[in-house]
Amino acid sequence: MKLSDFHSTTWPENRDGFTTHLLITMKKIILFLTVLCFVVVSCTKEKTDYEAEIDTEVTEHHEFKEVYAINSDGYKISIEALNGTFYKGYNEIRLKITGSQTGAEADATAVTFLPIMSNANGDRTSCPHRYDLVYRQDESYFSGYSVFTDESGAERTWELYISFTIAGQTHTVKQNISVSEQTNQNLNMTTFTGKDEQQYFIALVSPQKPKVGENELVAGIYRYNRPTNPPSGDFPDASQFSYTEVSGFTLQLDPRMPEPSMGNHSSPNNKDLTQQNDGLYHGVVNYTMTGNWTLNFILLNQQGQILKGTVVSTDFTPGVVGVKSELHIDILF
Structure with missing residues (x-):
């Protein structure tokens, strides 16, 4: 049966109207398929570029190596850190003191650790660190950390000031150090500045290399103690360079994938x-897939008051970059 026969048999009184309706419908279908193909191609291109962007190998560091040795x-005085390197962000520090000639462990006490950064203007600041x-005892080293806020550069230099006491005598040493860029964005x-006008720092500690699924997320939260004298x-x-590990706070977490396609x-x-x-x-934190993620935060003090951070809408917003909390850290794995 021809299409014309079908029209004649079924709608004999409105054949021309049906034909016009059918043509309009077919045009709409063709237009829809054209738009669909464009969207598919666009999304595929975006996804391909996105996958190329995240095609990086994240290296985990588990071995502590000597960064500097000071005689x-x-x-x-041997200073150790993961991978034998100081990075911008959180660094666990291990310090050992031995006799230069004998190599035997020294009976040292009151060991202090103070990093100081100088800029091109001669201004000096520090960063969150464990001073004492x-x-x-089980591994014979002194433990601490330093959250270096900037990598070394032409306009920024870092120095370590270390002191310790042996047999009632206090020894002091100074060492120029280099702080490298942190290429692992999972450690950003x-x-x-919080609503209480205090300066705060949040540093991601782990995981170094997240997996798809639930991950234990660890962070340090610190406050600068303004000098009173x-x-x-x-x-x-x-x-003048004192910092505190804030106590009893809550860091509310809302992870999102901000890519337009997500x-x-x-x-x-x-x-x-x-x-x-x-x-x-x-x-x-539960990462449902690899890629770009934003860790949106709201920081609450001991009284439950918001110091920083905003609620992110739960709306699904394909095609646009996702809105972020005013307090957030971007990661990539």
């Missing part, structure tokens, strides 16, 4: 970060 007053190092950090004594006066969607089973016995903040 002074007959003693060797803690002795780990951020600095901000002018400097005194010989430089550096540690009271629609800023989130994931289930995430847990806010709260402080544990190690002084760090622990929570759970």
Whole structure:
């Protein structure tokens, strides 16, 4: 049966009208398929570029290696960090003091660690750090950390000031150091001023290499202690460069994929970060796939008051870059 026969048989009184309607419908279908093909091609191109962007190998570092060795007053001060490198962001520090000649462990006490950065104008600042190092008897080293806020460069230089006491005598040493760029975005950090006008720092500690699924998320949260008195004594006066691990805060977490093709969607089973016995903040982040993620935060103090951060809409927004909290850290794996 021909199409004309079909028209005649079924709609004999409205054949021309039906034909016109059919043609309009077919044009709409063709237009829809054209748009669909364009969208598919565009999304495929965007996805291909996106996959190329994330095609990087994230290296995990688990071995502590010597970064610097300082010989002074007959003693060797060995400073160790992961991969034997100081990076911008959180660095766990291990410090060992031995006799320069014998190599035997020295009976040192009151070991202090103070990093100071100088800029091109001669201004000096520090960064979150543990000033009084803690002795780990089981492994014979002094433990601490430093959250370097900038990498070294032509306009920024870092120095370490270390002191320790042996047999009632205090020894002091100074060492120029280099801080490298942190290429692992899973260890990014951020600095901000809270609603209480205090300066805060959030540094991601782990995971170095997330997996698809639930990951323990660990971060350090620190506050700068503004000096209450002018400097005194010989430089550096540690009271001018003091930081605190904030206690009893809550870091609310809302992870999103901000890429336009992802629609800023989130994931289930995430847990806010709260402080544990190690002084760090622990929570759970669920990455449903690899790619660009934004960790949106809201920081609450002990009273539950918001110090920084905004709620992110739950709307699915394909085609546009996702909105982020005013407090966030971008990661990539």
